[in-house]
Structures are given as structure tokens and as C-alpha cells.
Amino acid sequence: MSQPFRRVDGGRVDRGRTVTFQFDGTAYEAHPGDTLSSALLANGVRIVARGPYTGRPRGVYGIAAEEPNAFVQVDSGPGEPMVRATTLEVYDGLVARSLAGKGELRAEPDDSRYDKTWAHCDVLVVGAGPAGLAAAHAAAVTGARVILADERPSPGGDLLGGRAHLDGRPAMDWVADTHARLAALPEVRVLTRTTVTGFYDGNFLVAVQRRTEHLGLAAPAHVARQRLWHIRAGRVVLATGAHERPILFPDNDRPGIMLAAAAAGYAWRYGVLPGRRAVVAGAHDGALWAAVELVDAGVELAAVLDVRSLPEGQVHRALRDRGVVVSAGHGVVGTDADASGVLSAVWIARTDGEARRIPCDLLATSGGWNPAVHLYSQAGGRPVWSLDHAAFVPGDPVPSVWCVGAAAGTFDLADALAEGGEAGWQAAAATGEEPLPPATDSVSGTGAPAACWLTGPVDERADSVFVDLQRDATLRDVRRAVGAGMVSSEHVKRFTTAGTAADQGRTTGVTTVGILAGLLGLPVGAVGTTTYRPPYTPISFGLLAGRDRGRLLDPERRTPMHERHEAAGAVFEDVGQWKRPWYYPRPGEDLHRAVERECRAARESVAMMDVSTLGKIELRGPDVGEFLDRVYTNRFSTLRVGQCRYGVMCLADGMLFDDGVTARIAPDHYHLTTTTGNAAKVLDWLEEWLQTEWPSLRVSATSVTDQWAAVALVGPGSREVLSRLAPALDVSAAAFPFLTVRDATVAGIPARVFRISFTGELSYEINVPAWYGLALWDAVAAAGVTPYGTETMHVLRAEKGFIVAGQDTDGTVTPHDAGLGWAVSTAKHFIGQRSLTRTDTARADRKRLVGLLPADPLVVLAEGAQLVVDADAPTPVPMLGHVTSSYHSAALGRSFALALVAGGLTHRGETFYAVDSGRAHPVVVTDPVFYDAEGARRDG
């Protein structure tokens, strides 16, 4: 018979329809509205997992997010590892299998769509049980913007499938009415299947909305599978309910052992019998009421145990009316299993009494309720132990946060409704008459819950008392932790791993704390819970990534000439977000040969490079000169219009930060350039000083990086090419000398031409408005000029000993260390100047820039290789410095490098060893300028 444990009626499943799913290779039937766990129970599947270390069989234990056992691998649809069966809605075609510990990630990419969204509201209510609904309703009727989020498919919380009445009607009618009223209000948003997973600073909460998973294979591809909500809430009402906790005893992990309210929930919410003959064991009234629910659903009650001994109350009478007598002062002392490992009997006993064996297929256990204080705790609240509740409840209030209902330890329905309504009203900052909560016929309590963690001979059987089912952690592990001297719940958690699994110890975390307190002889509150951290339930990386993956991970910046580089077959390099041509291989060329050819073109004839990515900042105002004098180590106020100067910038600590060429375009107008990767940082730096220290300086700074496209025209033939492209421009050395700038028309395009050089060759940098970049590139290329990429640029600049800030410097290098002392003025003040005379920055043995020539001219040293005096010295070997730039030089016909070395050029001519991957290469220390030291080529 299909679904042998399905009740004939009851439950919120759609009995008119049947879906088929597979579990561990067997096909089963279920109804829409089932979760995988209810569907498995309906089909009598008891074993849904195995202990990761013990291999012991495990069954469905809970009914919601607290579930420790039933994590499955889903193989249908996009597939997913470790999905909680208690919240996985069954769909037609679902394929899942049981796990023993970890799941597996699929190798294929998940092409589902994941989205992110942002929202603001006046009041966010988390949880749509009775308290949450009452809060949302009270807030919403004031006109407040309200978001109500609940992780289940529909609102109702514990009222779902329950038999409570409100205002004389079934409670679910009130739920439906309230939901409908909320949905009709324009400023209210009800999010179902939405788990609020994190509470961050400033009432910023993150929620996961599962939009199409429940549709299974019929999910439309154009709808995002999940959506990540970022909600900024004015005030927050936490109506997150509570998690049931078990009582532990030897062999407490067998399939068939389940939380009592979960067992009752399966019977009434899903119409599934969690067993046919049950023992119920508890330490509070709720366990007894669960027994009533079970017997009313048709479960035979073999025994109902209460560790407490109480006078008869309402619940006892209700049970007696059903022919059940509560065994007071009794607990479970052990369990038996059949050949498959599934529960077959329970051993019960009064304290110190004789044990009695009771055959059964269900043991429903409940040690009490732990308020779900996770979000309250994440918000900065500290849960405190309450003797009255025998649970950790919210302690001091957190500003603008309300905890209501079971989450606050308020388990009575009438009280929870009143508390929720009051909080919603207050959170909406409403005045006037508050709406009344619906009337309930509350049950009267019988007695206070007992803080009962363990029953039975747990000391003798400590290795079969499981404190964490998913981690297979036992009471013996906790005892060993205490034996090793641990007294903190945080340490015990890490030592035993109890509470570290995917379920985060929701069922037994507090129990472990209680056991620890007992072992230490401390009050439970003195031990305290471990810290609750986000996320409340796991979030997939796919959702966190959203659409920010692949090409959308990071913006890609392309210059206006990009398509020409692509057409030329350039290999690209990422420089920050920029795509820059690395080299332009011709057929048959590798990097080395292409760079060799490109270098030759630049040194021997004429070459061109796209330098549009260079950071460019326009500075305007009467005080720009004075300002630049303060931020650069050298002087710029004396620069004449039409002149350029290389400048070095330091941070206040005197360390080189950036460098570049700045031109004076007009008396009150400068054009500053920065390293490609530093453009934004330099602009920030300039604005910081202008705004915070020197607001009296009349200077404005604007990024113009993207407004200008630029081509470097390099090599002995560059003047001739420029003269052809700009016939009206006098390019003679006398009229257009090194370090000057001219406005000109180049190839018919209005241009600003800088005569500057980052290669040591005669060279010009032609800047044009960005939209002319492509036309300029084409015009220069048409003159027969060889394009070169960043690799060639690096070889050429390193041959000249030109540093790259961030490559040859690392924030610990002063201008003097970098060999740029000539650019440091002593006649004016600049940022960082005072630091350059500190004892430390004035040390003679600081690491300074040098050149290196490997003894083997074919060896190109690894950048980052450490330099040592004696390669065979015993460790630790003193390290003198490291290689910062290393290339093969076409001009030198050999390899060479730049390095930072303690003592710098005082070691000129000495041999060191560059150590890389266990090999020590002898190198000779040289001057860092390897090519045309006099600068004759550049100045020609």
C-alpha cells in the first residue's frame, strides 16, 4: 500500500493530487504540501541518514529548521548538497538520497538565477506565527511600512494544522483573515518561504527567499530560484518561535526517536503517523499535550512519562479521558532496536527503580522549549537563563527590537497574541487605541518545566548518549573536555564539535550547556550559551554571488582602442579593473619573442602603446601650485605653463605612495597623472587634504581618466611620425623639448601632446578626447608604428631603472630608498617630509633600490626571490632584500633585475644569491640604470 503511515484525513496536504519522488533509489508517492521528511514518514521510511563517524542509522527527528539528522543530497534540478528534508517541499520528480555527514557539490555549474534585492521598512516582523501575525497586523493598521517574513510556505506558525480556536473559530481562519488583511494593505509585504538569516548593525537584516524550489522541475527559468533580501528596518519584532529540545539517554539516536511536538506536528500538519505505538517522555506540560495530540491522531500510547511528579492538572485529565495515565517521576533509561537499527522498544524506569521494557515504534521526547534567541543575540542581546522557563530567554532589551511570543518565552497563546500586538503597535510608534487580540480559550498550566537534560544510566553508557546527532558527539566527549580542564561552553563546543554541524546544535546546544553546568557544578546561567552567529540557516554561495559571477563579477574597464587590440591578437593583462594589452604576438611568437621584437621597435625605430589607463586628475584654481608643493616632494609652483615635471608623493609616514608626471596647462590649471592602479586613491588623498586640512586653498580636483585617451609614441623615429601626423606642430628639439606639453592637431584631432618618456627613448604621449581614441590609434598605426604591450613597457622602464609604485615599492620605501632623493626638495614643506628625518627612515642599512645582473645571463630571476649573502648558511638565513622586477632585456642581450637590498648601492659589485624554489642564483649588485644612463636618447 502506498503511504502506509498516511492518516485517512487531516493535515494541510493536497490529498487530491499525488506526486512521485525518489529516495535512495526507491520511488514513493506523496502529496503536494508534504515536505520530504513528512513524505518519508508517510511511506514508512525510517532511516534517512547515518552518523558520519559511527555509521549508526538515524531518522527524522524534528519538523523544521532544528532538524539534526535528515540532511539529504538532492540530485534533481540544479542539485544541492545537504538539504534539510524537514523544509524541502516535495515536488514531482524530486530525487534525493541519504547522507552520512557531508554532501557533494556538483561539478557542473548551477545555471539557476539568483537575485538580490534591497528594501526599507518601518517595522520588520520575523515569523508569522500567532505573535508575529498579531504584531504585523497591529503595526500595519497604523499605516506603517511593514515587512512580515516567515520561512514556511504559508503563515500560521504553530497554529498550522493545530486545533486551537480564536474568536470561537478555528485558529487557521483567523490566520487566513489576518493574512488577507495584511496583503490588501499597500505598505505591507508578506514574504513566505523567507528565512531571515542575519541581524547586522543598524537594523540591517538579510533574508533568503526561496521562490521556485517548491515548483521543482516545473520552475520557470526566468524567475530567480532564490532572492537575497537586504532589509533596513526602522524597528524589528522578533517572533521567531522556539526550538524543542530532547531529553538524552543511552541510545537516544535510533530512528523512531523524535521530538514530541514534531511527532504531533507530523500527525496534524501533514496527516502522517510518525509511528503506530508510542512512548512519550517529557519534562514539561508541552510533552503531555503532544501526547494528547498523538492519541487523538490515532497513535496508540504505550506509556507517557513525566520526569516531574505533579498534582493532577488539566492535561492529566485530558489524557485520562483518553485512557492514558501519566507515569510521574519516570524517564527513559535505554532503547532497543530491530535488526535494521530502528527503534523497537523503550526501557523506562522511575529514578533508581527497576527498568521496564515497552515495545513501540515511536519515542516522542521533549525536555522543553528553547526560545529562538538567535537574531536577538546577533542584534547584540544576551540571552539569560530563566529558572521559570528552564530555558535561555532574551535578557536586556536591544534598542528598537522587540522579542514576542515563544521567542520571548511566552508560550501561552493568549499571552503571545497580546504581546505581539503590543509590540507591533509600539514598533509602529502608534498612538491611540490599540487593536484587541483575538480571544482564545487558553489551557491552564499544570506545573513549571523541569530543567532535565539526561535520564538513565548515562555515566556507564556515556559513549552512547549523543549530544550532537549530526556530529556523532557524545556525553563521553563532553566529559573528556571537562576532564581536560575546559570550563567554557565555547571551548567545549570546539573540542567536542557538538553544535558545529549544519544544524548548529539547535536541538541539543542548550542541553550540552546544561550537561556542562552539571559536570562543573555551576548554575546553567553561569556557563551561558555559545555565541549565535549569522547565518541562522545555511546560505548557498550561489545566492551570495547572485548575478555577480563570471564576467559580471567585477566591472571590466576597456579603453576606446580595445577593439583594435583584440583585432591585433593582443594577449590581455588585468591591471586593476582595466584590460591592458600585455603583448601582441605575431603568428609563431611566444611572449618572449614578441616582447623582444616590440622592445627592438621601441629602441631602434618607432613603437606605440595605449596609455589611456593612466590615472589623470585635473586640478584647477589659483592655489594649485601651492597645493602641489605640499603634496609632492618636489616643487610645482615654479613650473611654467607648457612644462611638465615628474613628481613623487609620500604619505605622512614618508613612504612613497605614487608618482607621475604633472603638466601646467594654464596658470591655474594643472594636469596630474597617476599610476594606473592608484588613480582613485590619489584623488581621495588630494580631496582629503583639501577638505580636512587646507580648506582655505582654492583648488578643485576632478578625475579625467576616462575623458582622455592617450597613445605613447616611442622611439628614435617618433619625432618623424609625429611631424607627419601634426604638420602644424614644430617638433624640433628646440621648439618642443623634453618635459614640455603642447596643444596640437594630430591626425586632424585636437590633442594635448606631452613630451615625456617612461622608456628612456625619445617619446611623446598624445592625449585626445576619449571618443577620438580609436581614430588616433588608427592614424598612428597607419604610419607603420609597432604596437607594444605592458610587458615591453616593463622591460623598457626597468632597463632605465624607473620604478613602478606598488611593484618596486611596498609602502615601506621612501623616495630616497627608491633612488629618487633628487626629486625631494629641502627648500619647502611637503606631506611626509618630517618622517624622512626620523631615526628609522635615516638608517644607513635601509633597503634601497639596486640593479642585479644574474651571473647566468639566461636566468630570469623570480620576482619576490629573497637575496642572501651565503646560499649555504644554516637557517635561519639572514635575508638582505628581494627582487622586485625581473626581465630579459633585448637591448642588453641578457637578463637583469631591480631589487631592494639593505644598504643599497654600498654593495655595488658584490655577489649575492637570489633564492627561488630551493635554487640559489648568483647575482652581482649594480646601478639600477642599465641603459643610456646619460639620457641622451630621451633628450635627443
Place this chain on the structure above:
Amino acid sequence: MLSVPCPWCGPRDETEFRYGGQAHVAYPDDPATLSDAEWAEYLFMHDNPKGWFAERWFHTAGCRRWFDVVRHTVTYAFEAPR
């Protein structure tokens, strides 16, 4: 995610800003006259109180203005912007 009260743009998400450290640490009028220790005090030694703290923020992805706020380093509450 802090909600930083920009005096020009109103409250905005923290990710739009750059943190600027302690406020009211004035750049010395004449650094050259300071001893190494005094200069190091300016450069490296900043307060780190438990409680209210005057600090600087820069609205990098917004109005690009620097401003001061007073924030509580335990509760992360901001005082009203000045």
C-alpha cells in the same frame, strides 16, 4: 552594515563610505619643529576608546565629502550629525 549619517546625503549604507579614523587629529602647524616622539604621536598614536568616539568618514560613492561623526564603539550608535 552601519547606516552612516552623511550630513549632505542623509543615512546611507556603510559600503558607500571610507573610514577616516579619529577626528580632530590636526596636522601639526610646523612638523619640522617636532621631536621624533612628538611626530610619532601624531602619526601613529590614536585613541581607541570603549564608548563615544569622534571619527571621520568620507562619502566616496556619494557626495565625496569628508565629515565628522560621533559613534559609540560598543553599540555602534551614531550621534546626530553636526
